[in-house]
Amino acid sequence: MATLFIAQHNLEAMLERLRRKAEVHGPVRGEDGVVRFAELIHGILPDLSAIRTLLPPKKYLLHPRETILKYTSEAGYQLPSESVPPLILFGLHPCDLAGINYLDRIFLGEDPDPLYAARRSALTLIGVSCTPDEFCSCHLYPSPLKALSDLFLNSVKGGFAISSGSPRGEELLEVLKDIVEERDINVPEDTRRFFGHAVSAQVRPELDATLPEWQELADACLGCGACSLCCPTCSCFDVLEFGGLDGRSAVRVRQWDNCLFKCHAEVAGGMSFRKNRAERFRYRYRHKYRGFGPLQGIPACVGCGRCRVVCPAGLDLRPLAARLEEITP
Amino acid sequence: MRRLRLAIAGLTACSGCQLLLLNCEDELPELLEQFEFHFFPLACSPALLEGEYDAALVEGCISMPHEKELLLELRRRSVYLIALGTCAVWGGVAALRNGESRELLRQQVYGQSPVASETFEPLPLQSVVHVDAVVAGCPPEKEELLRLLADLARGVLPVDIDYSVCAECRMKENLCLLTERDTLCLGPLTLGGCGARCPNMSVPCEGCRGPVPECNLHKALEIYEQKGFDRTTVLARLRRFCPGWKL
Amino acid sequence: MNSHLPIPAVVAAIRPLAVDTSLLTLHTEPGHPVASSFLPGQFLQLSLPGVGEIPLSYCGVPSRDGSIELCIRHVGHVTTPLKSAAPGDAVGVRGPFGHGFPLSAYAGQDLLLIAGGLGIAPLRSLLLTLLKQRELWGRLTLLYGARETGALMFLDELLEFQRRGVIELQLTVDRPGYCINGPPECRVALLPALLEQLALEPGRTCAAICGPPVVYPLLVSRLRLLGVADDRIHLSLERRMKCGVGLCGHCAVGTRLCCVDGPVFSFAELAGIEGALV
Numbered sequence: 100m101a102t103l104f105i106a107q108h109n110l111e112a113m114l115e116r117l118r119r120k121a122e123v124h125g126p127v128r129g130e131d132g133v134v135r136f137a138e139l140i141h142g143i144l145p146d147l148s149a150i151r152t153l154l155p156p157k158k159y160l161l162h163p164r165e166t167i168l169k170y171t172s173e174a175g176y177q178l179p180s181e182s183v184p185p186l187i188l189f190g191l192h193p194c195d196l197a198g199i200n201y202l203d204r205i206f207l208g209e210d211p212d213p214l215y216a217a218r219r220s221a222l223t224l225i226g227v228s229c230t231p232d233e234f235c236s237c238h239l240y241p242s243p244l245k246a247l248s249d250l251f252l253n254s255v256k257g258g259f260a261i262s263s264g265s266p267r268g269e270e271l272l273e274v275l276k277d278i279v280e281e282r283d284i285n286v287p288e289d290t291r292r293f294f295g296h297a298v299s300a301q302v303r304p305e306l307d308a309t310l311p312e313w314q315e316l317a318d319a320c321l322g323c324g325a326c327s328l329c330c331p332t333c334s335c336f337d338v339l340e341f342g343g344l345d346g347r348s349a350v351r352v353r354q355w356d357n358c359l360f361k362c363h364a365e366v367a368g369g370m371s372f373r374k375n376r377a378e379r380f381r382y383r384y385r386h387k388y389r390g391f392g393p394l395q396g397i398p399a400c401v402g403c404g405r406c407r408v409v410c411p412a413g414l415d416l417r418p419l420a421a422r423l424e425e426i427t428p
Numbered sequence: 429m430r431r432l433r434l435a436i437a438g439l440t441a442c443s444g445c446q447l448l449l450l451n452c453e454d455e456l457p458e459l460l461e462q463f464e465f466h467f468f469p470l471a472c473s474p475a476l477l478e479g480e481y482d483a484a485l486v487e488g489c490i491s492m493p494h495e496k497e498l499l500l501e502l503r504r505r506s507v508y509l510i511a512l513g514t515c516a517v518w519g520g521v522a523a524l525r526n527g528e529s530r531e532l533l534r535q536q537v538y539g540q541s542p543v544a545s546e547t548f549e550p551l552p553l554q555s556v557v558h559v560d561a562v563v564a565g566c567p568p569e570k571e572e573l574l575r576l577l578a579d580l581a582r583g584v585l586p587v588d589i590d591y592s593v594c595a596e597c598r599m600k601e602n603l604c605l606l607t608e609r610d611t612l613c614l615g616p617l618t619l620g621g622c623g624a625r626c627p628n629m630s631v632p633c634e635g636c637r638g639p640v641p642e643c644n645l646h647k648a649l650e651i652y653e654q655k656g657f658d659r660t661t662v663l664a665r666l667r668r669f670c671p672g673w674k675l
Numbered sequence: 676m677n678s679h680l681p682i683p684a685v686v687a688a689i690r691p692l693a694v695d696t697s698l699l700t701l702h703t704e705p706g707h708p709v710a711s712s713f714l715p716g717q718f719l720q721l722s723l724p725g726v727g728e729i730p731l732s733y734c735g736v737p738s739r740d741g742s743i744e745l746c747i748r749h750v751g752h753v754t755t756p757l758k759s760a761a762p763g764d765a766v767g768v769r770g771p772f773g774h775g776f777p778l779s780a781y782a783g784q785d786l787l788l789i790a791g792g793l794g795i796a797p798l799r800s801l802l803l804t805l806l807k808q809r810e811l812w813g814r815l816t817l818l819y820g821a822r823e824t825g826a827l828m829f830l831d832e833l834l835e836f837q838r839r840g841v842i843e844l845q846l847t848v849d850r851p852g853y854c855i856n857g858p859p860e861c862r863v864a865l866l867p868a869l870l871e872q873l874a875l876e877p878g879r880t881c882a883a884i885c886g887p888p889v890v891y892p893l894l895v896s897r898l899r900l901l902g903v904a905d906d907r908i909h910l911s912l913e914r915r916m917k918c919g920v921g922l923c924g925h926c927a928v929g930t931r932l933c934c935v936d937g938p939v940f941s942f943a944e945l946a947g948i949e950g951a952l953v
Binding site: 167168170172175176177178205206208210212213305306308334335336337338339340341342343346348349351353356358363364365366367368370372373378381382385386389390391392393395396 | 679722724726729752765915918920921924930931935947948950
């Protein structure tokens with residue numbers, strides 16, 4: 100079948116052309132060994148062998164801490180005027196693409212979040228195929244989430260089969276046309292991932308609070324928050340307001356939050372609706388595998404494996420999910 | 429608008445937390461518009477307690493009778509009393525040897541020479557008076573101190589932090605010094621708010637801000653043990669800033 | 676309308692309702708939906724500049740002139756400094772958010788309103804709304820309990836409605852308190868006790884409940900004993916809605932979000948959901 104192909108040795112030339120359009124970020128292994136999405140400046144190639152970055156690409160859409168409103172006594176509350184330059188994310192794995200698809204469904208729903216919407220529309224997504232490791236479970240959970248990208252690079256012998264998934268992708272192909280050629284190659288269909296498959300409509304029974312696993316998880320959890328901070332779809336945030344010293348100005352910020360933290364379910368006066376950690380684990384489980392609100396029934400786990408990899412106690416929700424969601428690998 | 433009347437006092441401590449305020453050079457003119465630093469012996473003399481205070485910010489633990497008197501006096505005169513810094517909140521470095529014989533400690537330090545003032549086992553402020561809010565850290569972050577003052581100016585107290593240093597460290601996308609380098613990083617047990625100041629520089633967290641709410645000491649000790657740090661070592665490290673750590 | 680951006684409002688009046696609770700009247704842009712088009716049981720987000728933002732149930736009825744009534748208990752980070760609010764103070768409001776009480780389903784029904792403590796706020800909004808078209812509904816009964824007589828709010832108004840015969844009113848307090856001249860016929864008992872001797876026709880009664888979470892399980896089980904069906908019992912749940920628009924994740928009840936799916940839920944929707952009523 101005739102497919103567009105870009106040779107491995109043309110990767111640098113491709114990045115060079117992309118950089119003429121916008122700043123390009125991709126997975127880069129730092130001197131400390133940590134793989135992060137960072138700017139791919141001239142001479143730096145993305146680390147396409149890395150299975151996962153420490154933080155997912157959500158950091159580009161929802162900053163760990165960001166100003167969402169500014170206040171002055173003269174002008175009242177105002178949305179921050181942030182200029183959002185275009186950005187190309189290169190080397191996104193299908194799980195991270197599905198993660199962005201999930202965040203889009205939350206933040207670009209009926210009532211789009213202004214900051215998210217601005218940043219999202221400035222973002223061009225270039226995906227790349229990968230080989231899951233033992234922590235990945237992208238092939239386990241049927242999910243309606245889609246690994247949508249503007250361009251997708253499927254690894255084949257000597258380079259990548261390249262396909263466009265949007266008008267923006269078509270535009271980029273135009274820029275790349277001198278290094279892209281048409282070839283007759285067989286692109287293996289990525290059958291391992293369930294993204295795009297329908298979930299069963301079957302309503303799951305309520306979670307059984309008496310299962311011993313909840314308490315076992317709670318007892319072993321340090322409460323450090325790494326699992327959700329590093330999760331591509333965890334997007335709970337706390338909202339804080341800081342008054343200026345002048346007494347007339349203020350900023351309101353939102354900051355990544357975690358459902359395992361003490362204050363997550365507290366209301367005024369200090370009463371909490373989830374006092375113990377076992378209850379919070381059920382909450383986390385419910386969110387990850389069954390979804391909230393408008394996304395009820397849509398699992399939020401894209402199987403990237405980050406929560407398991409970063410947990411200092413090595414906690415893993417997968418065995419429980421396999422049982423409770425009756426997932427057969 | 430009326431300027432808030434503040435008392436800034438130091439008890440047994442290094443004065444570093446009070447210096448933090450004096451180091452806010454850029455903000456001092458603005459602070460002076462909002463606050464009257466009426467009692468601030470480190471910065472201005474004469475310093476006499478007089479009338480009532482909107483808030484007292486107290487650095488240090490109490491280890492001498494006159495400190496206890498001063499603290500009670502500040503409490504009586506102040507709407508809010510704030511423990512400023514880890515010594516005031518948890519006891520801090522001065523309380524490092526709590527639980528050991530005072531007489532022995534005295535001899536180790538002063539030998540046979542007479543000691544001018546009577547001392548007792550250092551205590552955090554809350555063991556003597558009601559504390560309305562705390563700002564932990566050795567020293568606290570300048571940003572936190574300024575935020576506290578901005579809050580006081582609006583008649584509120586700062587919102588409690590419920591996350592550990594780990595959370596902020598992850599947000600910074602740092603290398604995890606505990607899981608990847610097997611160091612004795614106290615991040616998972618330590619109250620956040622410092623922006624992971626030490627791990628940002630690849631230095632393991634020393635636990636200077638004291639325990640995070642609901643920390644899981646039991647499990648953490650198990651993990652540290654797997655990395656070759658026995659319980660005694662970990663507890664000794666934790667107790668440098670907060671003698672209250674117990675199994 | 677941008678639901679993420681608070682619009683300016685000013686404090687028009689503040690008057691004490693009880694020792695720790697005030698009625699705050701705000702004034703904002705006339706005709707703005709935050710003041711002019713909400714259903715009882717919906718909520719708004721109130722911003723106190725430099726301090727923070729909190730969700731609050733509407734306590735009054737929609738207005739054309741931009742006024743909003745809110746019932747504030749001064750116990751939290753934002754509500755404590757509001758104690759010293761004065762007319763003219765600047766605040767911010769955005770809303771309305773969520774789902775309120777199902778007024779359309781109430782047509783022709785007997786309505787049983789049950790309020791505990793501060794829960795009177797959204798139920799007052801509901802009551803005032805119902806009274807605007809009194810002829811549309813059958814019996815209107817309000818059961819209202821508070822800690823002590825001094826904590827019963829809007830008493831003059833409620834007693835007046837009772838005197839005019841437009842509502843049936845039953846009051847109770849947990850303890851007598853210091854108010855010697857308590858309102859007439861106020862019992863000393865916990866709120867669910869008022870349901871013990873209540874005669875109602877379960878097939879044509881809808882219950883609307885708002886109170887401290889601790890009373891919900893008992894109230895619901897009493898109503899079920901009286902034969903009221905689960906889908907005729909509506910409860911307003913208190914959760915910490917930080918964004919109000921289904922994003923921040925703080926207010927989930929089971930897999931529902933209190934801010935967009937609630938805060939008013941029928942008990943049929945909540946039955947079996949862990950943590951919904953506790």
